[in-house]
Amino acid sequence: KNQVEQSPQSLIILEGKNCTLQCNYTVSPFSNLRWYKQDTGRGPVSLTIMTFSENTKSNGRYTATLDADTKQSSLHITASQLSDSASYICVVGDYKLSFGAGTTVTVRA
Amino acid sequence: AAGVIQSPRHLIKEKRETATLKCYPIPRHDTVYWYQQGPGQDPQFLISFYEKMQSDKGSIPDRFSAQQFSDYHSELNMSSLELGDSALYFCASSLDSGYEQFFGPGTRLTVL
Numbered sequence A: 001k002n003q004v005e006q007s008p009q010s011l012i013i014l015e016g017k018n019c020t021l022q023c024n025y026t027v028s029p030f031s032n033l034r035w036y037k038q039d040t041g042r043g044p045v046s047l048t049i050m051t052f053s054e055n056t057k058s059n060g061r062y063t064a065t066l067d068a069d070t071k072q073s074s075l076h077i078t079a080s081q082l083s084d085s086a087s088y089i090c091v092v093g094d095y096k097l098s099f100g101a102g103t104t105v106t107v108r109a
Numbered sequence B: 001a002a003g004v005i006q007s008p009r010h011l012i013k014e015k016r017e018t019a020t021l022k023c024y025p026i027p028r029h030d031t032v033y034w035y036q037q038g039p040g041q042d043p044q045f046l047i048s049f050y051e052k053m054q055s056d057k058g059s060i061p062d063r064f065s066a067q068q069f070s071d072y073h074s075e076l077n078m079s080s081l082e083l084g085d086s087a088l089y090f091c092a093s094s095l096d097s098g099y100e101q102f103f104g105p106g107t108r109l110t111v112l
Helices: none
Strands: A002-008 A008-015 A019-025 A032-038 A045-051 A056-059 A062-067 A074-078 A086-092 A103-108 B005-007 B010-013 B019-024 B030-036 B044-050 B052-059 B064-068 B076-079 B087-094 B108-110
Touching: A002 A086, A008 B076, A019 A032, A019 A086, A019 A103, A019 B005, A032 A062, A045 A056, A045 A062, A045 A074, A074 A086, B005 B087, B010 B019, B019 B087, B019 B108, B030 B076, B044 B064, B044 B076, B076 B087
Parallel strands: A008 A103, B010 B108
Antiparallel strands: A002 A019, A019 A074, A032 A045, A032 A086, A056 A062, A062 A074, A086 A103, B005 B019, B019 B076, B030 B044, B030 B087, B044 B052, B064 B076, B087 B108
C-alpha cells in the first residue's frame, strides 16, 4: 500500500479558477514534505518544501499547507494558468523519498 | 543556474542487452539519487550515493548496479534488460543527504 495517497486522481479547471489538491500520508517519521510539478516526460520540479513544524508555505500562486496531526497536506493553485497543466506530486521523506501517484491537472481556456 | 544533466535522454535497447545511464549532479552537490518511473506510475527509489559511497538502497534489481565517481557524476548500469525495465529513469542530486533534491530531465529507456 502506497504510503502517500493523493486526490483527486485528475481534475479539469478553467483558466483563472482556483483548485486544491489533497495529500494524505502514513510515512513517519519524516522531516520534509514536498510538492513537485511534473510535466509529461520531464523531471519533477520542486514547488514547496515544508518541515513537519510548518503549517503553510507559498511559492507564487502555489500555497501548500500541512497538518502533521492528521497527516494531511494540500496544494492550492490560485488563478490557474494554462501552463499549470501538469502532474502535481506530493513527496514525503528526507533522503529516500516516498512519492504519491500525483494529481493530473488540466487547465482549459 | 546549472541543473542536473542526464544522458542519454532517450535509449532504445533489445532484451538481454545492457545499458548505461549517466547523471551529472549540480556543481558542489555530493549526493545522487536514482529513481525509476514506469508508465503511469510514481517514481520508485532505486539507490543513492553520498560522497562516492552507496548511502541507501531501494527496489533496485540485482541486474542493475551503480556507482558514483570522484567528480560526483553517477552511472546506472543495467544488464540483461527485460521488457519491464522500460521506464523513465530520473537522477536527482542534493547538497548532502536530506537536503532538497533537484531532479534531472530523465532518461527514457525503451526495451524492445
